[in-house]
Amino acid sequence: MKEIHDYQSDIASIRSVMERSVKFLSLSGLSGVLAGIYALVGASSVYYLIYYPYSPFGFRFYYVNEQAIVVKLMLIAATVLILSVVTAFVMSQRKAKRMGTSIWNKTSKELLLQLCIPLATGGLLILILVSRGYFGIVAPACLIFYGLALINASAFTVREIRYLGFSEILIGLIAALLPGYGLIFWALGFGVLHIVYGSVMHYRYDS
Amino acid sequence: MKNPFEQLDRVLEHRVRLQIMSVLVANDSYDFNSLKEILNVTDGNLASNLKALEKEKYLSVSKSFVDRKPNTKYKATEKGRNAFKKHLDALEALLKTQR
Numbered sequence: 036m037k038e039i040h041d042y043q044s045d046i047a048s049i050r051s052v053m054e055r056s057v058k059f060l061s062l063s064g065l066s067g068v069l070a071g072i073y074a075l076v077g078a079s080s081v082y083y084l085i086y087y088p089y090s091p092f093g094f095r096f097y098y099v100n101e102q103a104i105v106v107k108l109m110l111i112a113a114t115v116l117i118l119s120v121v122t123a124f125v126m127s128q129r130k131a132k133r134m135g136t137s138i139w140n141k142t143s144k145e146l147l148l149q150l151c152i153p154l155a156t157g158g159l160l161i162l163i164l165v166s167r168g169y170f171g172i173v174a175p176a177c178l179i180f181y182g183l184a185l186i187n188a189s190a191f192t193v194r195e196i197r198y199l200g201f202s203e204i205l206i207g208l209i210a211a212l213l214p215g216y217g218l219i220f221w222a223l224g225f226g227v228l229h230i231v232y233g234s235v236m237h238y239r240y241d242s
Numbered sequence: 243m244k245n246p247f248e249q250l251d252r253v254l255e256h257r258v259r260l261q262i263m264s265v266l267v268a269n270d271s272y273d274f275n276s277l278k279e280i281l282n283v284t285d286g287n288l289a290s291n292l293k294a295l296e297k298e299k300y301l302s303v304s305k306s307f308v309d310r311k312p313n314t315k316y317k318a319t320e321k322g323r324n325a326f327k328k329h330l331d332a333l334e335a336l337l338k339t340q341r
Contacts (some may be wrong), residue, residue, distance in 0.1 A: 036257065039340055042333050045257065049264045049330070056265040056272065056280050141269075141276045 038234075059142035059192045063126035063135055064215035064241045066235025070119035071226045077115040081108060085218075105170075128213060130241065145234040146191040174217030178207030178224040199232040246339060249332035251325050253298050258283055260290045263326045266301055268317035274314045292316065300325055 054060070084107060094098045124138070157180025164172045182203030189197035202223050210220035254260045261281050265272050295301050295333050300322030304315050316328070 039337070043262055046330075046333055046337070048257065048261055052261045052280060053268040056276075058270050135282070136279060138280060141272065225310045225315055 051216075052121050055136075055142075057142065057191065059146045059229060060137060060191030060240070061127050061131035061143075062192050062236070063123065064128045064236030064239070065121040065211055066119075066126035067229045067236060069122050069126075069233075071231075071233060073115045073118050074225035074229060075227075077111050078218055078226060081202075081218055082109055084108070084111075105165075142191055146188050149188040149191060150184050153180055153187055155182065155216075158185070160229075171214045171217070175207045175211035178203050178210060178220065181224070182207060193236060195232050195236050195239075199228060202228050202232075213240045245334050249328065249335065251329040251332070253300070254325065255292065255331040256291065256294075258287060259295055259330070262288075262291060262295060262316075263300065263318065263322060263337070265318060267323055267326050271304075271315045271317045273316070284330040295322070298322075298325075 039051060085104065128138045160180075161173055161176050164176070181203075182200045183202060185196050185200030187200075189200060206220050206224040206228070210217060210224075213220075254263060258281060262277065265277060265280060274288070274292075277292075278285065281288065292301070292303075296303055298321075299319055302317045302319050304317070306313050306315070
């Protein structure tokens with residue numbers, strides 16, 4: 036006959052197994068903080084490329100339309116993106132090892148798939164619009180589609196990702212209302228928000 | 243009131259079987275290797291408990307090949323879901339009597 040505390044630990048194990056079987060919990064919070072720092076470094080280098088010596092808060096009478104500058108901007112954005120993805124992968128792998136699981140499992144595949152659908156849609160839409168000269172769409176659309184991707188994927192990982200998604204959408208919509216300040220909102224959404232939510236996740240889950 | 247001990251499912255009193263059913267109730271389907279990783283059990287242990295649950299018709303098995311490697315997927319049946327739910331209710335009732 037089982038003892039009463041055996042039944043109590045049965046229930047505890049059901050809860051833990053259910054959560055671990057659905058959610059990818061090895062996501063590293065610290066890698067979010069680092070991604071935010073990369074984004075801020077990227078945004079400041081864009082500032083020096085385009086605005087300097089004018090303040091980024093001042094209203095601009097010109098916008099980015101030179102081919103050479105657009106290529107440089109895309110290179111900086113791609114570098115930030117690749118560095119962030121690699122960092123997230125390496126640090127989450129280390130965390131997964133500490134937790135005794137793997138980084139490539141059913142939950143992480145589901146998480147990536149749900150993340151990539153809105154992200155790929157948004158990315159292609161932005162490229163199409165940019166090729167037609169709608170440069171003003173870039174910052175708000177990046178933020179909004181990234182936010183949608185996070186909310187879509189949040190069922191498969193920690194709940195902070197959902198709130199991060201809502202914050203990104205909010206900042207994206209404000210960026211759409213205030214054209215000309217794309218860089219500021221881009222830095223806020225991809226830099227500051229990642230640092231804030233990354234730290235929260237780090238203190239809650241990385242140990 | 244009925245004795246909650248009698249409401250417990252004998253098959254699900256076993257920890258690994260209960261955990262297998264937890265995973266299958268929370269997910270559409272789960273494959274052998276993913277189950278092994280989550281539950282942290284040996285191949286033999288997992289296989290024999292899956293067999294026991296299959297015998298009770300608590301889960302259904304489908305075999306296929308992914309990259310030429312065999313891939314066995316498990317799904318909870320309606321009977322399995324009901325049994326799991328009943329067992330949880332019984333556990334709940336049991337713990338309530340202890341407070």
